[in-house]
Amino acid sequence: MKPIVSKDSIVYFNDECYAALNAYLEKANHSKIFILVDSNTYENCYTHFMSKIEKEYEIEVLEIEPGEINKNIDTCSSIWSVLAEYGADRKSLLINLGGGVVTDLGGFIACTYKRGINYINVPTSLLAMVDASVGGKTGVDLGNLKNMVGVISESEMVLVDTEFLGTLPVKQMCSGFAEMLKHGLIQDRAYWEKMSDLSKLTTDDLDQLIYDSVVIKNKIVFEDPTEQNIRKYLNFGHTLGHAIESFYLTHPEKPELLHGEAIAIGMILEGFISAAQLSLTEEELIIISHVILATFPKVDIDPNDYKAIMELLVHDKKNEKGNIYFVLLNTIGEAKYNCIVSDDLIIDAFEYYASL
Known part of the structure; x- marks a missing residue:
């Protein structure tokens, strides 16, 4: 290669x-x-x-x-x-x-x-x-x-x-698939479709998909190394995903969540917000949710924890001047950064995830 x-x-x-x-x-x-x-x-x-x-x-x-x-x-x-x-x-x-x-x-x-x-x-x-x-x-x-x-x-x-x-271990392998799925969602529909059925992958397929994933990320970083604009795309799923990961890290009574597992949840939540706020279709949201849940079993998030998780959003590194900025999807393969999302819509996203 x-x-x-x-x-x-x-x-x-x-x-x-x-x-x-x-x-x-x-x-x-x-x-x-x-x-x-x-x-x-x-x-x-x-x-x-x-x-x-x-x-x-x-x-x-x-x-x-x-x-x-x-x-x-x-x-x-x-x-x-x-x-x-x-x-x-x-x-x-x-x-x-x-x-x-x-x-x-x-x-x-x-x-x-x-x-x-x-x-x-x-x-x-x-x-x-x-x-x-x-x-x-x-x-x-x-x-x-x-x-x-x-x-x-x-x-x-x-x-x-x-x-x-x-x-x-299998859990660690799956954790990496979350970032690969993200690369397809934000930048390359064809790559997303290749990643959509992991059960059919061979070792050679995986080597090529890893290579292609690095190419996607490198193209974005090359254009915006210090994250002033399009590098923010790489944070899709991470605004809520990092908040969930941080919350679970400090609550040992909760199940252990690897980074990729938390980001997988974040991508479904932010996919729902994308469908509500941008032009991501309901069909695309269902496809995204199905593909992610095929690799990452659903986590039971206590509704009593929603507010505590959301309070951690103020520490997200994309925030500016008191605004919490999200990366959302216009469609599979096309992202938009600096989106402001209401608390009510975030709660709706958690409830959508819980309903799956």
Whole structure:
């Protein structure tokens, strides 16, 4: 597969990944190399990754606990301290080997340590391959508020090796499909239709769909790297999805919700709002709801929690001057940003989801 060139980085796929990495490492002559992993990727991915590095380098492994709950400033502080302890300088390199938590957090650590060191992302989850691979968004959560602290700065390169997907639990694979479905909904009806029946996909199909998903995201980010306009499309499903995810993160008595599972709910809710407020048809809304629920079983959201979830919307990063802005759909494959939605319509959306 041909590498995908973004503003300041290049995404390599499968066989090309490690040829590009080895050429880069030999040429760059970094003073030290650090590899950030969580305990899962250290166990399941590290050996395979290291077997692809052809020369001997001074490498230190930095291991964190897995899970969104650890994507915070405290974890960053610990890693910054370890980097300082091991003498990391501005010629050091950080390789982030893991899912979205590792790549988001590791990118932020690299961008801020000594005002910035080089980093490479090696996403090991489907979600990270199609979402974190392009665009340079790095960051951590502030309490239960998603990605509130971060910077936009692209990695030296991204290595998408789909062999890592064989290590993922089914729930984690499904979580990544949410972002792929979103890419079709906001930008490409034909891609959405390919994604609409996951039961028929082969391994080769999945590799191509991952590639096409990265192409869709890269096209948007290339035109609007700092999210002034069309990059906001990528937030479809995320305004309410992030609020739901944040609410469930701080209520341990609730079922665990992965990022993609929360975004799947958000896409149905925001699909309903699109049909009520824009030109998305009732038929399209039914199709969207059916396709998403075929992969993501419905979550019973207590109606008593609607208001508490909605209160978290004030922290959404798209907000400006006190307005809560949504990304909605005119039709499948065409989005509109900066839409203002009434509280009553949001409640109606929750009730629609509950009725499915």
